[in-house]
Amino acid sequence: MTRNDSRRGLKHGHPTTPIEKVARPSQRKGILSAKTKLVRSIVREVAGFSAYERRVMELLRNSKDKKARKLTKKRLGTLLRSKRKLEELGTIIQESRRAH
Known part of the structure; x- marks a missing residue:
């Protein structure tokens, strides 16, 4: 048996335990x-809303959805982030209507 043969076969390489049920960080x-x-x-309770968020909520109340989407996209960078922010602010507006 030569020196390189130990790397081949069923139990080759560094022994590790399989990660099956643990979710990886990625x-x-x-x-x-x-x-x-x-x-x-x-933080939201203490700091409140930023100026652009207040403006977007006002646009949503006045049913200017397209303008609100454009504004959030400009501020946040991508359309997906914009949609998420609009959904978040929309739910906040609905909750405030239910509370009053």
Whole structure:
């Protein structure tokens, strides 16, 4: 048996344990944890809305959806982020209507 033969065969290479049920960090990316959700809600409660968010909510109340989408896209950079922000602000407007 030569020196290179130990690398071949069934048990070749560095011994590792298979990762089957544990999600890798790359697969968890973007999932909101409970701690992050709590921190963001407290920051929103303390700091309130930014100026452009208040403006967008006013545009949504006046049914100027296209203008609101354009404004958020300009501020946030991509259409997907814009859609998410509009959905978030829309739900906030609905909750405030239910509360009053």
